[in-house]
Amino acid sequence: MPSDRYIDFANSDMGRRLVNAVGLPAPTHLERWQAGRLRPVEGTLLISAGPLGDQVRQFA
Known part of the structure; x- marks a missing residue:
């Protein structure tokens, strides 16, 4: 995971230009987990899209 x-x-004006010029992917800000939160992230959380998804859907 990028620091x-x-x-x-990379999301600053100068950094965005440099990242685009070099051909690197533009990273996005990720929501970090914090101790004491009831949910790991805000909004919808996709646990699995494969066969395991059918088994864990009952907990969603």
Whole structure:
């Protein structure tokens, strides 16, 4: 996983130009887990899209 410094740089004006010029993928900010939260992330969380998804759907 890229460090937050790289993500911040790559999403800055100068960093975005450099990342595009070199052909690197543009990273997005990810929501980080914090201790004490009831849910791991806000919104919908996809656990599995394969055969395991049918088995875990009952818990969603």
